Amino acid sequence: METGSRQDVRASGDEPVWTALPPGLLRMRRLLLVVWSGLTAVTAGVLLGLFLAPAWAACALVPLGAAAWGWVLLGRNWRSWRYAERADDLLISRGVLWREETVVPYGRMQLVEVTSGPVERHFGLATVQLHTAAAATDATIPGLDPAEAERLRDRLTQLGQARSAGL
Amino acid sequence: MTAPGEETGPGGDERRLHPVTPLRRAWAPVAVLAGWAVHDPDQAHRQLTRLTTTTLVAGLAVLVPAAALYGFLSWWCTRYAVTDTELRIRTGLFFRRTAHIRLERIQAVDVTRPLLARVAGVAKLKLDVIGTEKKDELAFLGEAEARALRAELLARAAGFAPGTAREVGEAPARQLVRVPAGVIAVSLLLVASTWASLAAALVVPPLLWLATHSLWTVLATAVPLFGGAVTSSAGRFVAAYDWTVSESPDGLRIDRGLLDRTHETVPPGRVQTVRIVEPLLWRRPGWGRGELDVAGSSNSVLLPVAPREIAASVIARVLPGVAVPQTTGLLRPPRRARWCAPVWWRGHGIAVTDAVFAARHGLLRRRLALVPHAKVQSVRLTQGPWQRVWQGADVRVDTGANRTVTARLRDAGEAAGLLRAQAERSRTGRRGARPDRWMA
Numbered sequence: 026m027e028t029g030s031r032q033d034v035r036a037s038g039d040e041p042v043w044t045a046l047p048p049g050l051l052r053m054r055r056l057l058l059v060v061w062s063g064l065t066a067v068t069a070g071v072l073l074g075l076f077l078a079p080a081w082a083a084c085a086l087v088p089l090g091a092a093a094w095g096w097v098l099l100g101r102n103w104r105s106w107r108y109a110e111r112a113d114d115l116l117i118s119r120g121v122l123w124r125e126e127t128v129v130p131y132g133r134m135q136l137v138e139v140t141s142g143p144v145e146r147h148f149g150l151a152t153v154q155l156h157t158a159a160a161a162t163d164a165t166i167p168g169l170d171p172a173e174a175e176r177l178r179d180r181l182t183q184l185g186q187a188r189s190a191g192l
Numbered sequence: 193m194t195a196p197g198e199e200t201g202p203g204g205d206e207r208r209l210h211p212v213t214p215l216r217r218a219w220a221p222v223a224v225l226a227g228w229a230v231h232d233p234d235q236a237h238r239q240l241t242r243l244t245t246t247t248l249v250a251g252l253a254v255l256v257p258a259a260a261l262y263g264f265l266s267w268w269c270t271r272y273a274v275t276d277t278e279l280r281i282r283t284g285l286f287f288r289r290t291a292h293i294r295l296e297r298i299q300a301v302d303v304t305r306p307l308l309a310r311v312a313g314v315a316k317l318k319l320d321v322i323g324t325e326k327k328d329e330l331a332f333l334g335e336a337e338a339r340a341l342r343a344e345l346l347a348r349a350a351g352f353a354p355g356t357a358r359e360v361g362e363a364p365a366r367q368l369v370r371v372p373a374g375v376i377a378v379s380l381l382l383v384a385s386t387w388a389s390l391a392a393a394l395v396v397p398p399l400l401w402l403a404t405h406s407l408w409t410v411l412a413t414a415v416p417l418f419g420g421a422v423t424s425s426a427g428r429f430v431a432a433y434d435w436t437v438s439e440s441p442d443g444l445r446i447d448r449g450l451l452d453r454t455h456e457t458v459p460p461g462r463v464q465t466v467r468i469v470e471p472l473l474w475r476r477p478g479w480g481r482g483e484l485d486v487a488g489s490s491n492s493v494l495l496p497v498a499p500r501e502i503a504a505s506v507i508a509r510v511l512p513g514v515a516v517p518q519t520t521g522l523l524r525p526p527r528r529a530r531w532c533a534p535v536w537w538r539g540h541g542i543a544v545t546d547a548v549f550a551a552r553h554g555l556l557r558r559r560l561a562l563v564p565h566a567k568v569q570s571v572r573l574t575q576g577p578w579q580r581v582w583q584g585a586d587v588r589v590d591t592g593a594n595r596t597v598t599a600r601l602r603d604a605g606e607a608a609g610l611l612r613a614q615a616e617r618s619r620t621g622r623r624g625a626r627p628d629r630w631m632a
Binding site for chain 2: 113114122123124125126127128129130132133157158159160161162163164
């Protein structure tokens, strides 16, 4: 899970060198989950308890249970995300139940996008998205450190130019 | 805003469209009025009786010159120029719009002559480039002018020197296939959708009449249903009539149509995927339909119907060095895939050659899709939970024409190998590809 600088990492052989996502994304997602499910639980408990019967306030346990389950799921999902920069293509692997592994040759890249929403910015995270001429290409790496995202963007752009092949 | 653009772009003089162009939207107000009258007949009748001769004349006296003036001004403001690297189209009376279309990015050139345009001796010219819109077509040009412009654009796109591009003229074409009208008619009769739409048009209105006894309801459903039946049978026949595929140094040429003539030129190396579709009833005569995808182009049919061997030979010309894999040469999914797709698993199969990735699917209506390795944009491997139980996975190959070719139900280990190998092949597949400027 170490996510420091990896300028020196190059896939020498066929085996890709995988990089995991930094823990910031998991922290952000779990915090959002706790906040939203906590709010839902409190509202549900208070409203149902006041208007129906105090016993109905037990319904507040449902969002809490869902949150506990979501806590585990988020952890598994976060662990499943990883990417590898090989000499000629970028690999992204993700998903627990529905697994997906994407390979994008650098030469096919049309555009590299770095986005960061207000919540993401607060947690110091950025998302890198790659676009090729095919809209079906879904190559997104969320929750990167902004410095790493910029490094990745610059490297991808540079490699894309060097190997550019267009349509 | 009516000032003529005196300035001339570097490398090309600006030209105007054909003078009949203002008339092409003349029918629009009439259509709007007719649509309103059909939609609300009572209201229309009441309005008509209130019209006196004076208001009618006054209305016409204002409307007709205004429409004529608008048509004239928008024609006056629309002009195009061919420079060394671009086609520039300037349009817009109030909202100016200039489109610069780079010639080396041309994916295809279409010249269409709708029925009325043929009577007037004019044609539409459209360049297919990714991102072009409907308004980027040049409508209308004189027929000879359209042909000369197409030849010039293709010559410039091919990389001929600017001075000679106009003199190069049209490249000679060699006819590959011409589909006989009888075969098209029979093939349409052997497609289930023709019969389905015809049956719907014959069965639904009487049933509705029995159920509602309302003439308007019946008419409102019968007219679109009959329209659909006619388009899916006679309309397709008329559109596919005299379908000719030829080959020239400028690329592939497709000519078609009985009433509206369409001529399409696809330069070399622009085809992203090719498919052979074999509906169930075409299997006995051994026919198939050839389809192709070019980025930014709307047409996707290469051959409406042809014997399979001929379709394969045309595809071999479209994608040089590609042999269409035989049905027996396809790799079937492992037997346990039947738990993921009962019965239908037998329809799937893949083949990978030096030049293409081919995947077939469908049991009754077989579809074989071919992607040249050089056209692959990205490769994906997907695996759902149920597939994982049976150690299966899908491999998806994305191409630039927004078409994804999927090899479903492969063995998981095989799919992982396929993913790596396909990424490698699509990367190296570019080395032998021809340049964008194919004659340079």
